[in-house]
Amino acid sequence: MNKRSKHHDDATPDLFADLGEASAGSSQAADEGAEPEPPQAAQGNVQAALHDNQALFALLDRWVERGWLRALDRALASFFEREVSDAPPLLLLAAALASHQLGRGHVCLDLAQTLAAPDLALSLPPEGDDLSDPPPLPSELLTELDLATWRDILHHPALVADGNEPPGNTPLVRSERDGNVRLYLRRYWQYEQDIRGLIGSRLTATTDTDADTVTLARALAALFTPGHELDWQQAACALASRSRFAVITGGPGTGKTTTVVKLLALLQALALGETAPAGSATPRPLRIRLAAPTGKAAARLNESIAKQVQNLSLVELAAAVGQQGVDISTLRNSIPTEVTTLHRLLGSRPDTRHFRHHAGNPLALDALVIDEASMVDIEMMAAVLTALPPKARLILLGDKDQLASVEAGAVLGDLCQRAEGGHYTPATCDWLQRVTGTPIPERYKDEGGQPLDQAIAMLRVSHRFDAKSGIGQLAEAVNRPLGSDHGQKEKKRAVREIFGTDGKSRYADIARLALADADDPALDRLVVNGNPAGFINGGAGRHDRRGEPIASPRGYAHYLEVMQAARPAQPYFGEGDERQPYDDWARQVLAAHGHFQLLCALRKGPWGIEGLNPRIGHALRRAGWLKASDLELEQGWFEGRPVLVTRNDYGLGLMNGDIGITLAVPEARSATDTPGRTLLRVAFPTSDGSGNIKWVLPSRLQAVETVFAMTVHKSQGSEFTHTALLLPDAPNPILTRELVYTGITRARDWLTLAETGRGMLDEAVTREVVRVSGLGRLLI
């Protein structure tokens, strides 16, 4: 970062153009810079911080010390102060708070909301804070401030631009709408503008394969069984086939994958059935790519999509399009099954946030499907849209009610704000009725429906969880929004009732484990053996929808048992095909590991992953499943250690979210080597869905953590046969409806809710995440 003089008179300093770098650099500058105000400066008159920069920075320092604000946020304000001598304290405060919101998932600082609930603008209190000698709160600081005064202060030609004016180059942008004011770091304001512009232009454009209604109706009839009631999967296919931008949202098991496979078949059938362009012998299939935000999510979609494409009956569809129909195997082969990560698709490059593909070097494709789109943050969504050729389609799949991305933005949630109500215009309803053959229920019609509404379909029937499934019922009860007819009390009761009033679950697939405290040995038993006794009938005798028996719930002992029992006898590790026994073993252990996962809300303390991981290691060692020293369990490597990759590593081909298991393999690589000691290697499934195993030496793994316990945030995009969700015993703002819903819906066959019964479930299900952004408002 080049330094500027304090008194330069350039009204819009260009070094602010990319705040990511500016703020990162300034963090260091601030750390180095001697700003020796004693913290006491903020203790006397709190209000002084509104009028005096020294007092403000003393207060910010105390917030940083407490972990209420990030050093980066304070550094940004300090950087602005150094660069622009006359920046008022209230502007610098707003800048620090706007920066802080990014770290908490919000895209901007909403001034009205901040004034209504000032303390929510900080991370207050962070996990593990002892609350002694607290610094003054934002509510004490802002008690007398009103919106108009604060807004008027956010005018500074070098620092703040008006979002309604032509774009400038200031580091901050002020956006005023509907009497409210939002302050953005420019980069994030620009992402919103890009997303709005690029989705907006897709919504108004017609598609190349704008099939005539008769052909489309015939093709849809070939893919879906006719019925009297609207089939939302069919409607979703229809809507997505006519727009360059489409969203298909739905809860777990509502058929998002099933629908998108049919949609891909439909799009390819329509493309192959088109009359060939002059000069070319045959019509060209569309170039379609499938992607997901994490390696884990990509691998999961890969597996389910490949299966579904194989099972899809294409005979009628192939006959329904074109003059003589299309060739079935050409059609099947044209449906992609390989799923990549978004980072890989865009071509990420080390040490820069810029991708190889962008507007100047667009992706070579006609359609892109993104699964688990709720995990895509605003920066990535803007990058994807920018790199898409204008004529390419974008189809987003995801569950709008899941936790949003860890990074700023909740793009899918913003886009789907009105999905529940449909809001289809009479013209859309008429068209849908013509192509699907069924009428659209009145309650989904809206004369005032917006273009975005017409591109969104919500799948509403779960095909995985029926009325007998406690997991499905619980997810539904937790997810139900609070409304006038469904207040907090009713919601808490509805959720509690699912577990039964006598402590015995009413449903075969869910159990509640009451813990006395964080040290309760019942938690150890749960993680070791899965606590089948907590389920009706000990978890025995259940069958899935196809009548196949469901194995009773397990804990981590299961994969460790497979690890021990299936260990290959081959005394050398092997290369290529010779490694087969070890690859098979790793595949079995990894599959067994997917049978159980403990999820928790926090990172720190006895209820967070940092406390739980060593504790579970000790419990498994006591039960005889692990052999490791205390030091190895707490900080080192040991056989059986499951690890989660926490940062993409392109060199190793590992993605954030990948899970591997540490296994001891012979050091000898071939039959001719002298057999000897064993060596620890971590086995990861490759993310290409091939089922191959990647063996990595622990020393090469830069960013991994033990994953006996996993945060719910990290579990998105994954599914476990038995999921145990552990709630802490004290209130925490992180406990929200979205978090509990996301945790519950990771369970495929069994769910255990472990908690102390001190009301944290009640508290969580009645608190909703509010992500501040201007996107929903911009698009409707």
Ligand SMILES: Nc1ncnc2c1ncn2[C@@H]1O[C@H](COP(=O)(O)OP(=O)(O)OP(=O)(O)O)[C@@H](O)[C@H]1O
């Ligand atoms: N219309 C349907 N009729 C019967 N079964 C269906 C239907 N749609 C989907 N299924 C079945 O329901 C299960 C879940 O479907 P699918 O995997 O497509 O859902 P999803 O929404 O993608 O799930 P996830 O929550 O895992 O993302 C699958 O076994 C699928 O075969």
